[in-house]
Amino acid sequence: MKRILLTTLNSKFIHSSLALRYLRAYCADKPWQMDLREFTINDTLEFITGEIYREKADIIAFSTYIWNINETLTVARRLKQVMKEVTIILGGPEVTFESIPLMNDNDFIDYIVRGEGEAGFKELIEYLAEGKGRLEKIDGITYREKGGIRENPDRPLIEDLDSIPFPYSVEESFENRIVYYEASRGCPFECQYCLSSTFRGVRFFSIERVKRDLERLIDMRVPQVKFVDRTFNCNPGFAAQIFRFLLDKGGRTAFHFEISADLLNEELLQMLKAAPAGFFQFEIGVQTTNREVLKEIRRKSDLPRLFENVKRVKEGGNIHQHLDLIAGLPGEDMASFARSFDDVYGAGPDMLQLGFLKLIKGSGIRKKEKEYGYVYTTEPPYEVLSNKWISYPEMLRLKLIEEVLEYFYNSHRFDNIIRYAVQQYSKGPFGFYDRLAGYWEEKGLHRSRHSLKNMYALLYDYLTGHLGLPSLTVNEIMKLDFLLRERALVLPRPLKKLEFLHFKQRCYDFLNNTENLEKYLPGYRHLPSKNIYKMVHFEVFDPRGLKALDEYRDMEGRDKIVLLFDYMDRDKIRDRARVIEVDINE
Numbered sequence: 001m002k003r004i005l006l007t008t009l010n011s012k013f014i015h016s017s018l019a020l021r022y023l024r025a026y027c028a029d030k031p032w033q034m035d036l037r038e039f040t041i042n043d044t045l046e047f048i049t050g051e052i053y054r055e056k057a058d059i060i061a062f063s064t065y066i067w068n069i070n071e072t073l074t075v076a077r078r079l080k081q082v083m084k085e086v087t088i089i090l091g092g093p094e095v096t097f098e099s100i101p102l103m104n105d106n107d108f109i110d111y112i113v114r115g116e117g118e119a120g121f122k123e124l125i126e127y128l129a130e131g132k133g134r135l136e137k138i139d140g141i142t143y144r145e146k147g148g149i150r151e152n153p154d155r156p157l158i159e160d161l162d163s164i165p166f167p168y169s170v171e172e173s174f175e176n177r178i179v180y181y182e183a184s185r186g187c188p189f190e191c192q193y194c195l196s197s198t199f200r201g202v203r204f205f206s207i208e209r210v211k212r213d214l215e216r217l218i219d220m221r222v223p224q225v226k227f228v229d230r231t232f233n234c235n236p237g238f239a240a241q242i243f244r245f246l247l248d249k250g251g252r253t254a255f256h257f258e259i260s261a262d263l264l265n266e267e268l269l270q271m272l273k274a275a276p277a278g279f280f281q282f283e284i285g286v287q288t289t290n291r292e293v294l295k296e297i298r299r300k301s302d303l304p305r306l307f308e309n310v311k312r313v314k315e316g317g318n319i320h321q322h323l324d325l326i327a328g329l330p331g332e333d334m335a336s337f338a339r340s341f342d343d344v345y346g347a348g349p350d351m352l353q354l355g356f357l358k359l360i361k362g363s364g365i366r367k368k369e370k371e372y373g374y375v376y377t378t379e380p381p382y383e384v385l386s387n388k389w390i391s392y393p394e395m396l397r398l399k400l401i402e403e404v405l406e407y408f409y410n411s412h413r414f415d416n417i418i419r420y421a422v423q424q425y426s427k428g429p430f431g432f433y434d435r436l437a438g439y440w441e442e443k444g445l446h447r448s449r450h451s452l453k454n455m456y457a458l459l460y461d462y463l464t465g466h467l468g469l470p471s472l473t474v475n476e477i478m479k480l481d482f483l484l485r486e487r488a489l490v491l492p493r494p495l496k497k498l499e500f501l502h503f504k505q506r507c508y509d510f511l512n513n514t515e516n517l518e519k520y521l522p523g524y525r526h527l528p529s530k531n532i533y534k535m536v537h538f539e540v541f542d543p544r545g546l547k548a549l550d551e552y553r554d555m556e557g558r559d560k561i562v563l564l565f566d567y568m569d570r571d572k573i574r575d576r577a578r579v580i581e582v583d584i585n586e
Helices: 018-026 045-054 069-082 099-105 118-130 207-219 236-249 266-272 291-296 303-316 334-345 392-410 415-424 428-442 452-466 471-485 503-511 514-520 529-533
Strands: 003-010 033-040 059-063 087-091 111-113 141-145 148-151 178-181 184-186 202-204 224-227 254-259 280-287 320-327 351-356 384-386 536-541 561-570 577-582
Touching (some): 003 018, 018 059, 018 118, 045 069, 087 118, 099 141, 099 148, 178 207, 266 303, 280 303, 303 320, 334 351, 384 392, 392 428, 392 452, 415 428, 471 536, 471 577, 503 514, 503 529
Parallel strands (some): 003 059, 059 087, 178 224
Antiparallel strands (some): 536 561, 561 577
């Protein structure tokens, strides 16, 4: 009996391959020996090749994407060199289009399964392992025959998604890993940068099937389920049933969804208010706020409603919102992108992802690359270098802006000081990050990675020395930001502490007072003060430096205040400690 290995190179260890598990589940009724091995693009090619070789498989099937195709081809080529009789099969988005040129350039590839692969893969293995059927009758495959390469007609999409078995095995351990799941396939929109636009319509699993699947994942104690539906809430009623089921079921599993915020109706918005903090996460693709660009890429978006709904979800304080922008879209120059950035930044997302357009094979934009004047990397991921509206130097600048945005905004270690600094800068959020990126480049800071503690020194020097912001204000707000995330007796350079005599003893006295514990720390009242002291932190602040923040504005006439940081009671969205002003007199 032939031995079959399903394998892929994930982008990170925490990821798991949904595609491979679908193939395995779809073939589970067959008596084949089918194993699954996952690697990452961070593993060495020597290690991956060796491990796959040790499996001694007769058929090796790789799942490919733009992030792993080059490494996959190298591994497959090496395996064919040392396993002359092995059959190599490739599938996935990166080989679905232009399959004949790919096989012409890589003679070690025996078969390609195009598009939605479950049924085509099963029929191909039936042919290879059992001698069943005829190759020319298997829709959706490309293969070698005498005299050349043949591409069979595309395979019709699976109409009844419930016919695809549940892909995960209860024997698998998903500790510290993300599990991918889908309740639907396809997308109702036609965004020209996305492969989903090449497949019309949306197909849904039945709601009963989805509920059964999700209950199984919750019972398996999966830490996070990430829905890969392109627009999860394109059918608001269907989405509402899933949200309600998950809220009623509860549990420790968190759920991530890609949604269109402008499609959130009142029923959904009210329902989401009841979600426990951190239970749901939303990824919202804004991409651009330039209406002409949206029209050009055929993306439908009600921007006023989108931002209103983002605001309403944010007010609940319980759902992490990740908003996306794409640099390099047709028709968007640097000035337009700056406006889009400011619009999205103003919504206050928990994460603002500045992405760069990829000209994916099969996408509408790639078909018009000459019209738009695109220059892009010829190797995957086909990232845009320039076009008619934006130059390569401008794209390089946006890369630097992305870098400083990740360090200082998306890390949430500098929330208060960045909010204050942006408010003081007259040219708006994009102008602020653009200037910071210029400083970053001028100092050569983009040439290396930086430790967390060094980031405080770099930002302090920039804000006080380059922008001229008051050192007292910068010191106190940065000190607050640091302690919201870190319990530390020593502050990072160059932040300065304020203290008064016998401060540590006064803190112990505060914790020994039953009334103080009942008022401020009721969860600790049965613990001895020495234990509590290790779980909280007291810090002295100069209110003149904090008054730039709204919550500390009314402190005129006071020379010192003491803030208590409770690290056992953290904000589940941004991981910040609860902070309370307490009365500890000098």
